[in-house]
Amino acid sequence: MTGYSHRDRCAITGIGATEFSKDSGRSELTLATEAARAALADAGLTVADVDGVVSCDHDLVSYSGIAESLGIPDLTYWGQTGPGGSGPCAMVGQAVAAILSGQATTVLVYRALNGRSGRRFGQGTPDPAARVGGQGGYEEFFAPYGLVTPGQFFALLAQRHMATYGTRHEALAHIAVACREAANRNPAAQMHDRVLTLEECAIARPISLPLRLFDFCLETDGACAVIVTAAERAADSPHPAVLVRAVTQSTGPRVQPGVMYPMLQRPDVTVTPSATAARTLFSRAGLGPSDVDVAQFYDCFTITVLLQLEDFGFCAKGEGGPFAESGALRRGGSLPSNTAGGNMSEGYVHGMNHVLEGVRQLRGTSTSQVEGAEVSLVTSAPPPGTSALLLVKG
Amino acid sequence: MTSVAFTDIVAHPLLPAEHDRDTAGFFAAARRGELVLRFCTACDQVLHLPRQACFACGGNESEWRPVPGRGHLYAWTVVTHQVHPAFAVPYTVVVVDVDGQPDGTRLVGRLAGEPVLTAGQPMRVRFDRAEDGTVVPNWEPGD
Numbered sequence A: 001m002t003g004y005s006h007r008d009r010c011a012i013t014g015i016g017a018t019e020f021s022k023d024s025g026r027s028e029l030t031l032a033t034e035a036a037r038a039a040l041a042d043a044g045l046t047v048a049d050v051d052g053v054v055s056c057d058h059d060l061v062s063y064s065g066i067a068e069s070l071g072i073p074d075l076t077y078w079g080q081t082g083p084g085g086s087g088p089c090a091m092v093g094q095a096v097a098a099i100l101s102g103q104a105t106t107v108l109v110y111r112a113l114n115g116r117s118g119r120r121f122g123q124g125t126p127d128p129a130a131r132v133g134g135q136g137g138y139e140e141f142f143a144p145y146g147l148v149t150p151g152q153f154f155a156l157l158a159q160r161h162m163a164t165y166g167t168r169h170e171a172l173a174h175i176a177v178a179c180r181e182a183a184n185r186n187p188a189a190q191m192h193d194r195v196l197t198l199e200e201c202a203i204a205r206p207i208s209l210p211l212r213l214f215d216f217c218l219e220t221d222g223a224c225a226v227i228v229t230a231a232e233r234a235a236d237s238p239h240p241a242v243l244v245r246a247v248t249q250s251t252g253p254r255v256q257p258g259v260m261y262p263m264l265q266r267p268d269v270t271v272t273p274s275a276t277a278a279r280t281l282f283s284r285a286g287l288g289p290s291d292v293d294v295a296q297f298y299d300c301f302t303i304t305v306l307l308q309l310e311d312f313g314f315c316a317k318g319e320g321g322p323f324a325e326s327g328a329l330r331r332g333g334s335l336p337s338n339t340a341g342g343n344m345s346e347g348y349v350h351g352m353n354h355v356l357e358g359v360r361q362l363r364g365t366s367t368s369q370v371e372g373a374e375v376s377l378v379t380s381a382p383p384p385g386t387s388a389l390l391l392v393k394g
Numbered sequence B: 001m002t003s004v005a006f007t008d009i010v011a012h013p014l015l016p017a018e019h020d021r022d023t024a025g026f027f028a029a030a031r032r033g034e035l036v037l038r039f040c041t042a043c044d045q046v047l048h049l050p051r052q053a054c055f056a057c058g059g060n061e062s063e064w065r066p067v068p069g070r071g072h073l074y075a076w077t078v079v080t081h082q083v084h085p086a087f088a089v090p091y092t093v094v095v096v097d098v099d100g101q102p103d104g105t106r107l108v109g110r111l112a113g114e115p116v117l118t119a120g121q122p123m124r125v126r127f128d129r130a131e132d133g134t135v136v137p138n139w140e141p142g143d
């Protein structure tokens, strides 16, 4: 390791969440406040201890909004990153940076959204009466052709992967079912009571082929929060210490501008920035893919998980299909994944729920606990950039 | 360019912004029935999506150059669930590798319905002209 190392120097000492629902009946600010208070109580800390806040660029709740709502006496650091689901692991990374640079001691990281009852994603945002594009977002090369939703974008990646490597839709179904089985064991999951079979995935309503209904994540109202402190302060927490072994963001080469569709101009769309993120993350951690006991992969769509399995080195490029079909992601598999149900079946809190579950696995409190788990991987969405986090037991 | 065939369409659901400083030349050329891409004047690197500065040589001068309206099919999706009121389903979004350019030089098109497509098949440009004169380069199967 050359240069500055953050290895094992910070900890996640508190986690908190609201219930996940289709209609919270309250504002994002109320949800964020509830999750933040829960995380502080979980850490054995109070509002007065908080001096740093990190939020997501898509969040409607600002740093000042949450500070006012909680009654934080003085914030000495606030930061924000994203975009959207690329953010959660990077948000923890920003908290680590704030702490190790002496700008804060106790950082609240949160994500709150009324993703179902409020502003819904994936609905095709352009106004039909207006011209689309300009402003450096390059939408004018995509939206006029009806390419207007993330699902359509990821369908193109899936189709290309299938055409190149012979990947079957059944592989994607295995990912959806692995998430659902975990949700069925998790009473807090939105899909706790709903069983899903491979057959149902295969015949589900087509949305943007080759993707069908159960290849898509949920839409959720809810919030999640975590508390990050220096590692030595984790001893004050009532829970076993969970250390940030390593964190990274990555764009990879030729990231392309904009938020999503321009990534179609990358030389091979089946390779995501997760490939370069993995290299940096494992190098910073002094660990490799075979050291990972349990993983929470960002899952806006099933194909997003499959691409990450390859890019993080759990299998070779092109072999994500057979790897998923082997049952590797399910309980008892070689890489138990999305053990709370993920965005697909627990709730869509933009991947912040993945960070919470990554912590639970090291505390031994997951509803799909991997026995003896010591290294826990959490990822946030590709593209355009991405971020990832390796947690270890203290 | 002698005779350019435009495909007149009654209405185009979403028209592109034509006045962005980095991309306007693409749509201005389309109105003339030309397919152009932006290239670095100094080192000939294609700069797509269009922008002025060159990442390859650090140059700051670039220009629009015509390219043959031919390509090969890179990826597609059949959209069957309507999310945007302007686009009736089913339709097929195609992503086309522009012939003769580096990997990743791609343009998007839209075909009605669910045509039978094959990865790598030849595609050709078509200039869809809206009632107000805006032209959107589109792609369809063909040599």
Ligand SMILES: [Zn+2]
Residues within 6 Å of the ligand: B040, B041, B042, B043, B044, B045, B054, B055, B056, B057, B058, B059
């Ligand atoms: Zn150049």
